[in-house]
Amino acid sequence: MRKKIVAGNWKMNLLWDEALGLAQGVSEASTKVNNAELIVFPPFIFAPTIISKNPELNVGLQNFYPADKGAFTGEVSITQAKNIGAKYVLIGHSERRAIFNENEAFLKEKVNAALANDLTPVFCCGEPLEIREANEELNYVKQQLMDSLFHLSADDMAKCIVAYEPVWAIGTGKTASVEQAESMHKSIRSWIAEHYSKELSEEISILYGGSCNASNAKELFACENVDGGLIGGAALQLDAFISIAQSF
Numbered sequence: 612m613r614k615k616i617v618a619g620n621w622k623m624n625l626l627w628d629e630a631l632g633l634a635q636g637v638s639e640a641s642t643k644v645n646n647a648e649l650i651v652f653p654p655f656i657f658a659p660t661i662i663s664k665n666p667e668l669n670v671g672l673q674n675f676y677p678a679d680k681g682a683f684t685g686e687v688s689i690t691q692a693k694n695i696g697a698k699y700v701l702i703g704h705s706e707r708r709a710i711f712n713e714n715e716a717f718l719k720e721k722v723n724a725a726l727a728n729d730l731t732p733v734f735c736c737g738e739p740l741e742i743r744e745a746n747e748e749l750n751y752v753k754q755q756l757m758d759s760l761f762h763l764s765a766d767d768m769a770k771c772i773v774a775y776e777p778v779w780a781i782g783t784g785k786t787a788s789v790e791q792a793e794s795m796h797k798s799i800r801s802w803i804a805e806h807y808s809k810e811l812s813e814e815i816s817i818l819y820g821g822s823c824n825a826s827n828a829k830e831l832f833a834c835e836n837v838d839g840g841l842i843g844g845a846a847l848q849l850d851a852f853i854s855i856a857q858s859f
């Protein structure tokens with residue numbers, strides 16, 4: 612059975628009290644959510660306190676630099692991420708690709724660095740609107756996986772989580788339809804089967820992200836190949852996030 616996962620990417624939102632309050636709320640509520648694993652990705656600066664105050668909560672980092680240490684002013688290393696007790700890292704989010712120019716080779720380095728430090732990569736992929744309009748989304752997403760993820764050995768690939776986040780659905784209120792989501796997730800699983808094995812493809816959780824909320828989560832999560840969600844805006848409200856987590 613694949614793991615069902617609902618993860619909240621808080622992006623660059625919330626202040627100290629709000630972040631700590633939300634983390635505590637998610638941690639307490641996670642005992643009520645027994646059919647899905649919950650993960651939160653708070654801003655860096657709040658992560659160590661959230662981890663030490665909520666030992667049961669799964670916490671990941673939204674970003675890191677793929678080196679152990681050194682002269683990289685302003686960056687946080689993968690070893691520092693591990694050192695504070697983070698368990699997951701987001702890699703390849705479209706905002707990092709577009710705003711911070713993270714390219715395929717750099718994302719590959721990040722995937723390798725995360726795995727070398729026993730952190731679970733949540734590898735994000737997804738096409739922009741013009742690619743979807745040109746009906747090129749399958750080729751585009753497949754290439755993203757080939758460029759930065761499919762170099763892994765089967766053992767390492769088995770440790771990863773994939774998140775499909777169509778760029779046109781992120782923060783727009785325009786969710787992928789059930790058909791669009793299932794078709795892409797099914798394709799992603801088939802490419803994993805092609806590159807590795809059918810068995811491995813059946814084990815990997817593939818999350819959907821992009822305007823997923825308490826109203827549409829149920830139908831999305833009912834898709835055979837959708838194993839949960841990577842939630843942005845709706846993860847900032849405790850009730851909405853927990854309601855999404857209870858949508859399986």
Ligand code: 13P
Nearest residue numbers: 620781782821822843844
């Ligand atoms: P929204 O849920 O706000 O569309 O964001 C999705 C996302 O980017 C999660 O990583």
